[in-house]
Amino acid sequence: MTILLDPTSERVPSERPRAERLATLEGQTVGLLDIAKMRGDLFLDQLEKRLTEQGAKIIRYRKPTFTKPAPVDLRHEIAEQCDAVVEALAD
Amino acid sequence: MDPDPPSSQEPEASPSDRPTLPSGVVAFVKRDCPTCELVIPVLQTIAKKVPLTVYTQDDPSFPSDTSDIDAIDDTDLSVSWHNEIEAVPTLLRVEAGQEVERAIGWHRGEWEALTGVEDLGPGLPELRPGCGSLSVDPVRGPELAIRFGKSKLRARRVEIAVLEDEMQACFDRGWSDGLPIVPPTEARVLAMLEGTSRAPDELVAVVPPDLVSCTVEKVAINAVMAGCRPSYLPVVLAAVKAACTDKFNMHGLLATTMSAGPVLIVNGPIRKKIGMNSGKNVLGQGNRPNSTIGRALQLVVRNVGGGRPGDVDRATLGNPGKVGFCFAEDEEGSPWTPLSADFGFDAGTDTVTLFPGEGPRTIFDQISREPESLARSIAASLVTMYSPKAALAFDAIVIVTPEHSRIFREAGWSKEDLRAKLHELTLIPGSEIVRGALGIAEGFPEHVKDSSIPKFRPGGLHIVHAGGGAGLFSAIIAGWANGEMGSQIVTQEIKS
Numbered sequence: 136m137t138i139l140l141d142p143t144s145e146r147v148p149s150e151r152p153r154a155e156r157l158a159t160l161e162g163q164t165v166g167l168l169d170i171a172k173m174r175g176d177l178f179l180d181q182l183e184k185r186l187t188e189q190g191a192k193i194i195r196y197r198k199p200t201f202t203k204p205a206p207v208d209l210r211h212e213i214a215e216q217c218d219a220v221v222e223a224l225a226d
Numbered sequence: 227m228d229p230d231p232p233s234s235q236e237p238e239a240s241p242s243d244r245p246t247l248p249s250g251v252v253a254f255v256k257r258d259c260p261t262c263e264l265v266i267p268v269l270q271t272i273a274k275k276v277p278l279t280v281y282t283q284d285d286p287s288f289p290s291d292t293s294d295i296d297a298i299d300d301t302d303l304s305v306s307w308h309n310e311i312e313a314v315p316t317l318l319r320v321e322a323g324q325e326v327e328r329a330i331g332w333h334r335g336e337w338e339a340l341t342g343v344e345d346l347g348p349g350l351p352e353l354r355p356g357c358g359s360l361s362v363d364p365v366r367g368p369e370l371a372i373r374f375g376k377s378k379l380r381a382r383r384v385e386i387a388v389l390e391d392e393m394q395a396c397f398d399r400g401w402s403d404g405l406p407i408v409p410p411t412e413a414r415v416l417a418m419l420e421g422t423s424r425a426p427d428e429l430v431a432v433v434p435p436d437l438v439s440c441t442v443e444k445v446a447i448n449a450v451m452a453g454c455r456p457s458y459l460p461v462v463l464a465a466v467k468a469a470c471t472d473k474f475n476m477h478g479l480l481a482t483t484m485s486a487g488p489v490l491i492v493n494g495p496i497r498k499k500i501g502m503n504s505g506k507n508v509l510g511q512g513n514r515p516n517s518t519i520g521r522a523l524q525l526v527v528r529n530v531g532g533g534r535p536g537d538v539d540r541a542t543l544g545n546p547g548k549v550g551f552c553f554a555e556d557e558e559g560s561p562w563t564p565l566s567a568d569f570g571f572d573a574g575t576d577t578v579t580l581f582p583g584e585g586p587r588t589i590f591d592q593i594s595r596e597p598e599s600l601a602r603s604i605a606a607s608l609v610t611m612y613s614p615k616a617a618l619a620f621d622a623i624v625i626v627t628p629e630h631s632r633i634f635r636e637a638g639w640s641k642e643d644l645r646a647k648l649h650e651l652t653l654i655p656g657s658e659i660v661r662g663a664l665g666i667a668e669g670f671p672e673h674v675k676d677s678s679i680p681k682f683r684p685g686g687l688h689i690v691h692a693g694g695g696a697g698l699f700s701a702i703i704a705g706w707a708n709g710e711m712g713s714q715i716v717t718q719e720i721k722s
């Protein structure tokens with residue numbers, strides 16, 4: 136038997152429970168996160184219109200650059216302020 | 227970021243694993259040591275006066291076959307290893323199982339003091355150094371450390387069944403970039419770690435995209451797999467650190483649909499020390515450090531960071547250099563200061579520079595003998611980089627080879643002269659770069675048509691000297707989304 140050393144991060148896949156699905160959008164706060172690619176705002180404008188029609192309150196967010204992960208502070212802000220989030224990409 | 231290194235789970239070594247030494251004088255010898263041969267009569271003298279135990283490392287019949295000393299077989303080196311014997315002969319004085327005094331090699335005064343026996347070896351020289359103990363032999367040392375020691379390595383152990391093919395097992399676990407890898411056994415990883423003075427559990431960087439804290443040990447494991455020798459490890463460690471800076475932005479470089487990957491350029495004496503190629507076929511195959519150092523970085527990104535093609539790596543095309551792209555600058559043949567000096571490092575400092583780049587593209591000019599003409603030739607190729615309609619978004623490295631650099635050298639052009647001229651010659655008339663110009667829809671908005679657009683931002687052109695001595699060529703390595711919102715070139719000092 137050969138023993139090798141694991142070259143990976145050794146992260147055991149852990150199942151995190153999903154947030155409860157929203158039964159209705161009425162009165163719920165939905166974050167719309169623009170990843171800062173061109174024309175993402177146009178797409179999100181349309182989403183905002185439709186979600187607002189269904190009674191959702193919308194908060195818009197934007198990443199500083201699409202090339203980097205969202206800053207931890209922004210992620211925390213969204214988690215604190217919203218019941219759901221839509222991260223949108225247009226390209 | 228998780229500052230805690232992975233937890234250690236290996237069991238404590240049982241005290242009974244350590245052999246108990248007999249009281250009295252204890253000697254360690256081997257046949258393959260002239261000093262040990264020399265002191266056999268001395269050991270016989272000692273044995274007549276005080277209790278003596280002799281351990282023999284290589285040949286159980288030594289020295290019993292030529293003397294009345296009945297040696298104990300330590301050919302498995304257990305006693306030698308546990309007592310940290312570094313040379314033979316070594317003499318210990320032991321009381322109640324504990325070493326209280328040690329003499330290494332033959333030294334009459336020390337031996338007499340240790341044993342309490344006078345007039346030892348009257349015909350011998352006063353002093354004679356011994357030989358290396360087999361328990362610290364570079365070939366056997368790592369294996370002994372695994373067999374007897376409490377491992378200092380923390381990585382999870384993966385058992386490969388006897389009937390499993392080791393290489394195939396590594397492929398099956400997704401550890402490979404598609405090429406065979408060297409299976410990372412503990413012995414190989416321990417040998418790799420000899421290449422650095424840093425502790426295995428020291429943090430090197432937080433590796434994207436999964437933002438995993440990566441230790442020296444994990445880098446060493448991936449360096450083994452990439453095919454590195456231990457002497458390359460400091461370069462790999464520096465490259466991993468540089469890649470994981472916010473400035474270099476490995477995450478974005480990985481995730482982009484564009485073709486680029488990390489390009490590594492090594493400067494300083496370490497190039498020669500580890501045998502890197504900066505000459506013929508410098509960007510090609512056939513040189514071990516060139517071929518494996520960049521690969522080790524990419525394996526760290528893959529295995530530790532979790533960055534895999536098709537997942538976070540969204541490249542539309544990629545390029546063959548994404549397996550690993552590393553080369554050394556030809557500093558000795560260069561008319562200019564090294565690349566590292568452009569970033570404030572003294573010539574003579576070992577550095578690795580990371581550039582987000584794609585595959586090299588050759589510039590052909592066999593006729594130019596004047597610097598102005600050659601600069602125009604290089605600039606004309608640079609303007610077409612990615613697209614003649616693309617500007618300002620991408621930096622570039624120009625690799626100037628010896629036959630081309632000679633033209634600039636003879637004309638007295640400094641690197642700055644060439645760089646300034648290339649910036650000047652790559653200014654693109656707005657009328658040629660606007661949308662629709664040249665019959666191409668791609669381009670800049672119409673309002674720039676009466677101005678000039680620089681192909682490169684200030685500081686966006688880098689010049690490196692490398693390549694074989696014959697051939698009137700240079701080359702371009704095109705960059706990726708350069709600047710603060712993308713990736714910037716990073717030079718990192720290489721430390722042992």
